[in-house]
Amino acid sequence: MIHRRKMRPKNAHHSPKGSFCTQLRTRFAETDLQGVVHHRHYLTYCEVARVEYFKALGFDFHQARQSGDFDLVVAEVRCRYLAPARFDELLAIYTWVSQVRHTSFTLDYQIYRDDDKLLLATAQTTLVAINPQTKKARALPEKMRHVLCQASGVLQRLL
Amino acid sequence: MIHRRKMRPKNAHHSPKGSFCTQLRTRFAETDLQGVVHHRHYLTYCEVARVEYFKALGFDFHQARQSGDFDLVVAEVRCRYLAPARFDELLAIYTWVSQVRHTSFTLDYQIYRDDDKLLLATAQTTLVAINPQTKKARALPEKMRHVLCQASGVLQRLL
Amino acid sequence: MIHRRKMRPKNAHHSPKGSFCTQLRTRFAETDLQGVVHHRHYLTYCEVARVEYFKALGFDFHQARQSGDFDLVVAEVRCRYLAPARFDELLAIYTWVSQVRHTSFTLDYQIYRDDDKLLLATAQTTLVAINPQTKKARALPEKMRHVLCQASGVLQRLL
């Protein structure tokens, strides 16, 4: 395993209990001429965190896609940049389910620099289940819905 | 010139009058395994549009950076994805100044597929002027402020 | 059209006659902390040039893929970096067919900075036709082979 997972450490004061942590190291190729990580890569970092989170929750996104009547697309992203990440920094990304709806759900993220636990960014993505044939929104698959509600519930109980 | 500029065409019904249009063609390298342009690239498209817009407004961002006491950083992005862009599609990105503050300003974007004028995405970025030495927010350079207010004013008058 | 095409200008002294020219502008997002375009993006630039070249040659790659028994994959790339490209520079990429084989062909590229006609990089890609079902190399489609040989022949006659 490359992306190590762990539950909330003592020092992530502002991440909700029950949130999921993924770590990754910033790459040289992700920097720009201002000497910092270019802002588009935070979306990729959130995606990496999301993929690991789904695995940890036991929902197999790619198996679900095989069925042919389900796919998941990003409907909205928001990211607030508080302090720049630089080359070769270890980041800790906390992810949690903030809302589950009939056809969509929202994940929230906090991206910390692991070294000094500085909060670098907060982000939010809303994902929508679609039917790949019709391209229309459809109900979340029952298993996914269950897993997300449970994850969200764990969070509620811990708060 | 690669990124052609033109003022609002008849068919961009929902872009404010006075908004700036940049065109670009989606690249193969920007697609993902779902067969569409990966969502992070829309941030790059907005950046390309922003750079062209600044040029059209006559504000030379890079000359301004040479002074040593000014830089511009992305503080927040939002993007709503309404329909997917695919490989080798010509996009038309409309950009306008939606707010000018003391140390920051906000640009809004609408990304259309040029072919059928379908609105693919709306986005918003807030940029903050900083002092590169102190890394703290600073007042927008007078010239930049002037240019942005004027652009925003043109918009107001045209609406 | 965003990627303008033209035949060899007087000043591209070292590009073979009959080579195809694509222009593009470097993006902020393509720079790295050394202040120059990151070396991986040259592969994308060559790909953009290749796509435009195929269009100009009248070979519809995407229609050919629809048949279900043809796909094209990159088997080898080489790139020599002679001078760095920087942000917001217009590049002129010359492309030509250097070799056509039974199942594969090779394209050569020269990447110039348009402003001062400085040669920034030379590159080469070998592409192989495969059968997507078996993943094995297959003969180039007849139309593609014809078009490539003709392009290569034009080059030979012009040299």
Add this chain to the structure above:
Amino acid sequence: MIHRRKMRPKNAHHSPKGSFCTQLRTRFAETDLQGVVHHRHYLTYCEVARVEYFKALGFDFHQARQSGDFDLVVAEVRCRYLAPARFDELLAIYTWVSQVRHTSFTLDYQIYRDDDKLLLATAQTTLVAINPQTKKARALPEKMRHVLCQASGVLQRLL
């Protein structure tokens, strides 16, 4: 540590003894519409491996850059693609010093899928030391040269 390091495992039959291994997991954002990792990302993978290798060798590239009279640039890359990497695959990248010259050196890479030890790609990069003021090639810093020769020597002795 995210990029775990280890010496040559039993099953990497063709990587030279003494080569350095870095592991990373392919990302969704790195795939393209052919359903595989886009070929440009292999250059980034090699760069990630190179950075980890330098760290393991004890050469601090970024400290060396601080001196102001040294920088390192990519002069040439080659990559041969043998089999595609797909989303969410763990890759093992073996890196070694294949040549050390006065102003430059060459690294070789083999990229394996960790799961079944299939060789996906081989690559080679030549890096040149430059003086950032003059932009001309300069002698490799003594420490770097020593470290690279030693690494190369370990390899020679082990072969």
